Amino acid sequence: MGGGFGGLQAVRKLRRAQVDVTLIDRRNFHLFQPLVYQVATGALSAGEISSPLRGIFKDDENVRVLLGEVTGLELAAGQVIVDSLPNGGDARKIAYDSLVVAGGSSYSYFGHEEWRRFAPEVKSLESALDVRRRILTAFEAAEIEPDPARRDAWLTFAVVGAGPTGVELAGQIAEIARDTLQGDFRAIDTRAARILLIERDDRVLPLFPPKLSNRAARALEGLGVTPLTGRAVVAIDEESVTVAGAAGDESERFPARTVVWAAGVIASEIASALAAESGAALDRAGRVAVGPDLTLPGHPEVIALGDMVQVHDSQGRPLQLPGVAPVAMQQGRYAARAITTRLRGEEPPPFHYVDKGNLATIGRAKAVADIKGLQLSGFIAWITWLFVHLFYLIGLQNRILVFIRWTFSFVTRGRGARIIAWPPESR
Amino acid sequence: MGGGFGGLQAVRKLRRAQVDVTLIDRRNFHLFQPLVYQVATGALSAGEISSPLRGIFKDDENVRVLLGEVTGLELAAGQVIVDSLPNGGDARKIAYDSLVVAGGSSYSYFGHEEWRRFAPEVKSLESALDVRRRILTAFEAAEIEPDPARRDAWLTFAVVGAGPTGVELAGQIAEIARDTLQGDFRAIDTRAARILLIERDDRVLPLFPPKLSNRAARALEGLGVTPLTGRAVVAIDEESVTVAGAAGDESERFPARTVVWAAGVIASEIASALAAESGAALDRAGRVAVGPDLTLPGHPEVIALGDMVQVHDSQGRPLQLPGVAPVAMQQGRYAARAITTRLRGEEPPPFHYVDKGNLATIGRAKAVADIKGLQLSGFIAWITWLFVHLFYLIGLQNRILVFIRWTFSFVTRGRGARIIAWPPESR
Numbered sequence: 001m002g003g004g005f006g007g008l009q010a011v012r013k014l015r016r017a018q019v020d021v022t023l024i025d026r027r028n029f030h031l032f033q034p035l036v037y038q039v040a041t042g043a044l045s046a047g048e049i050s051s052p053l054r055g056i057f058k059d060d061e062n063v064r065v066l067l068g069e070v071t072g073l074e075l076a077a078g079q080v081i082v083d084s085l086p087n088g089g090d091a092r093k094i095a096y097d098s099l100v101v102a103g104g105s106s107y108s109y110f111g112h113e114e115w116r117r118f119a120p121e122v123k124s125l126e127s128a129l130d131v132r133r134r135i136l137t138a139f140e141a142a143e144i145e146p147d148p149a150r151r152d153a154w155l156t157f158a159v160v161g162a163g164p165t166g167v168e169l170a171g172q173i174a175e176i177a178r179d180t181l182q183g184d185f186r187a188i189d190t191r192a193a194r195i196l197l198i199e200r201d202d203r204v205l206p207l208f209p210p211k212l213s214n215r216a217a218r219a220l221e222g223l224g225v226t227p228l229t230g231r232a233v234v235a236i237d238e239e240s241v242t243v244a245g246a247a248g249d250e251s252e253r254f255p256a257r258t259v260v261w262a263a264g265v266i267a268s269e270i271a272s273a274l275a276a277e278s279g280a281a282l283d284r285a286g287r288v289a290v291g292p293d294l295t296l297p298g299h300p301e302v303i304a305l306g307d308m309v310q311v312h313d314s315q316g317r318p319l320q321l322p323g324v325a326p327v328a329m330q331q332g333r334y335a336a337r338a339i340t341t342r343l344r345g346e347e348p349p350p351f352h353y354v355d356k357g358n359l360a361t362i363g364r365a366k367a368v369a370d371i372k373g374l375q376l377s378g379f380i381a382w383i384t385w386l387f388v389h390l391f392y393l394i395g396l397q398n399r400i401l402v403f404i405r406w407t408f409s410f411v412t413r414g415r416g417a418r419i420i421a422w423p424p425e426s427r
Numbered sequence: 428m429g430g431g432f433g434g435l436q437a438v439r440k441l442r443r444a445q446v447d448v449t450l451i452d453r454r455n456f457h458l459f460q461p462l463v464y465q466v467a468t469g470a471l472s473a474g475e476i477s478s479p480l481r482g483i484f485k486d487d488e489n490v491r492v493l494l495g496e497v498t499g500l501e502l503a504a505g506q507v508i509v510d511s512l513p514n515g516g517d518a519r520k521i522a523y524d525s526l527v528v529a530g531g532s533s534y535s536y537f538g539h540e541e542w543r544r545f546a547p548e549v550k551s552l553e554s555a556l557d558v559r560r561r562i563l564t565a566f567e568a569a570e571i572e573p574d575p576a577r578r579d580a581w582l583t584f585a586v587v588g589a590g591p592t593g594v595e596l597a598g599q600i601a602e603i604a605r606d607t608l609q610g611d612f613r614a615i616d617t618r619a620a621r622i623l624l625i626e627r628d629d630r631v632l633p634l635f636p637p638k639l640s641n642r643a644a645r646a647l648e649g650l651g652v653t654p655l656t657g658r659a660v661v662a663i664d665e666e667s668v669t670v671a672g673a674a675g676d677e678s679e680r681f682p683a684r685t686v687v688w689a690a691g692v693i694a695s696e697i698a699s700a701l702a703a704e705s706g707a708a709l710d711r712a713g714r715v716a717v718g719p720d721l722t723l724p725g726h727p728e729v730i731a732l733g734d735m736v737q738v739h740d741s742q743g744r745p746l747q748l749p750g751v752a753p754v755a756m757q758q759g760r761y762a763a764r765a766i767t768t769r770l771r772g773e774e775p776p777p778f779h780y781v782d783k784g785n786l787a788t789i790g791r792a793k794a795v796a797d798i799k800g801l802q803l804s805g806f807i808a809w810i811t812w813l814f815v816h817l818f819y820l821i822g823l824q825n826r827i828l829v830f831i832r833w834t835f836s837f838v839t840r841g842r843g844a845r846i847i848a849w850p851p852e853s854r
Contacts (some may be wrong), residue, residue: 047472
C-alpha cells in the first residue's frame, strides 16, 4: 500500500508476477514529490507532476487500485483496515498473504503543530497550492500597502529548513522576486524582497559534503537569499518568525508575512501501528525498525520501506539511509523481488542500497551534485538535475509538459502557472 | 475593470495610448472561459488556461493591475469603491476619467440557490475543480459500492443546460466513461455510465440552427448521452435530480449522485449597481441597458460591455447579441477606440458586432459550426474549433501545453489531469 515512489515500484515489479495486487492510497494519483515545491512557486501546474494510479496500471488485470486510508492493521489475522474515501468512510478489512507498507513521511513541526497555520509545508500538493497563493498574494499586498514597515513584512519570506527542498524553494522565491515579477508591479520594487533561509544545522544542505554546502550557500547569497544557519526557529505567528540567536545571543524577531515549512521529517503514523502490532522498535523520527530484508521482526510476510522505516543490518545496527526517492524506489523493487523469491520457497538476500548520488538545484543554471564522490556544481550539475528529474517523471506527456514549462521559464524568466487559484478571501 | 475577454481587449488596445489605465479584477489571472469545462473533466490543468494579468501587461508602464473586488460605484463623483483583496479587504476609492465596466456573468440557479451545493457549475475555475473531483470520485465510489441500485446512482451523471458548455461537458463525461477510464476499474464497467443532458428548450444548442441541433443530438446519443429536451429541472438533492415530464406528464426522478450546472446566465451584480446609479433599465437576466455606443444613459464617460449589458440601437430597440467571448472582445476593443476618439474631441460611431460564427464541440473529432450561414459538422468543424481556441488562448506557452494535452488525449484517449487534487474527505 502507498502510491509513492516505493509502493509504485513494488507494484510495477509485481504486475508480471502470478500474484494479485491491491494498491491502497489516499490519493488517486502518484505525486512526483521532488517537484512539489515548483508547484508552490508557480513554475509548474499540479497536474503536470501527478499521474493517475489507475492509468498507470490500466492494462494490468492483476492490479486493483483502492482509494482509501489505512486506519489499522491486524498482523495476526493478516488483514488491514481501510476507510474507503469516496463514499464517506465505510471501514472494511482487506486480507493479504504478503503486505508491503510504504506510508511515507510528512513534515513535523518539532512539536509545534500550531505553527502549521502560519507556515504551511511543501510536501503535500494541497499545501503547496496554499503556499503558492500566499507567496503571490504577499506581493499583491505589498503593492497596495502604504506603510513602509508593513510593506517590508509582506516582502520578507522565510523558509524553515535548508535541506534540498528548502534550498530549492528559497532559490525559487528569490528568482520570482528578482526576475519573474520584475516589471509586474508599479508601487514596489520586488527585487527588494528579503528571503531568509533558516537552518538549525551549521550549514545549508547538511547531508551534502561541506564543500558543496559552501558553494550552495554562496550561490544562494548571489540570488539574494540570506542563509541563517545554526539557528533554530523558536516562534512563528501571522506576522513574524523568531529565530534563536547565533552562539547564545538573544533570539531575533523578523517581521515576515510569509513563512514556508520544509523541515523535520516524521514517519507516517502507520509506522507506529506496525511497531505496536509487531513489537518492533520506533525511533525518534517515528520510524519503525525493520531487518536487513525490510521485514518486521517475526513477520516475514510484512515488508515496510521508505521514509517510514529504519533499516537494520544482520548485526542489528541501524543503517544510515537518506529519506530520498531513490532509496524508496530501490526498496520497492526489492520488496517485489523478495515476495516472488519467497513464493518460490527461497530466502531473499538482504537489501543493499546503491547510492547514485545526491542532487539539489538552487536556481537558474545553478545546482550541486554529489555523485559517487564526484562533486559538481554550477551548470553541469544543473543539467544533470534537470534530466534526472525528467527521466523519473511518470509518463511521456508529463515529461514533455514539464520540459516545455522549464524551457519557457529559462528563456523568459517567467513562471506560467503563477495563478492565485483560490479566492483570496479564504486566506 | 474586469480581466475577462472584454476588459482584457480594452486594456490591450489602450496600452499604446496616452492614458493611464487601472485594471481591477478579483483574480490575478485572465481565465480562458471556453475551456474551463475541460478542467472539470481532467483534460487540462488549471494553469494551462490561465494567464497572469500582471505578466500580460508587464511592459506597459501606463497599465496598473489592482487585485480587488469592486463593491460600489459613485458615478456622480467619478469613482469606484474597491475592496482590496490581498490584505483582507481595505476599501478604497479609485477616481477615473473614463470607466469601462466588464463584470461578466455567472450561472443563475433559476432562483434555487440551494441547488448550487448539489450541482456545482463549470464557469469559475474553483467550481470546475470541484466538479472534476466529483466526477472522478463518483467512479471510485461506484467501484466499491456493493448495492446495484446505489452503484447505478454513482454511475449516473446529469448535466443541466444544453448550451455549448453543457453539450461539451456531457460529451466529455461520456468519453471519460467509455474511453479514458476503460480498463481502469475492476468491479465496474464504466461504459455502463448514464449521462443525462437536461434542457428546458425543445432542442440542444438552442442558439444554433435546428439542423445543427439535430446533428449534435445524434452525435451525443452516439457517445452515450441521453438528451432530455423540453424538460425543466424541478428538484435536485444529494442523490437525485427530478425533471418535469414531457408535455404535461408527471415529473420524473433520476437517482444521480453527480449533477453539474451549466444553465441560466445572470449578469454580474455590478450591472444592477450601474442601473441604480444611472437610472438605466435592468432586464430579467440582470443586464443593464446601454446605448449604441455602449455608454450608460447620461454618462458618456462610462462604458459597460459583455455578458452584463443589453445593447440598444439608436431607436432604443434591444439588439440580440449572444453572451459569447467574441462579442465581449469586440466590445472591449470598441471601448478602447471610443475612449481615444472622445479624447480627440470626436464622437465614436455606434458599436457594430461582426458575427464570425458559432462553434461547439461534442467529442472526439465531432463538432458543429455555424459560420456566416455555412453549417458544418463532424471533423472539419472540430478542427476549426480546435484551432480557433488555440489561437485565442493567451500566450505561446499555454498554446503549446494545451496542444500537447489535446494531442495526447486524441491519440491515447486518456486525460492527463484527472487528479482528485483535494482531500476526498472535504467533499
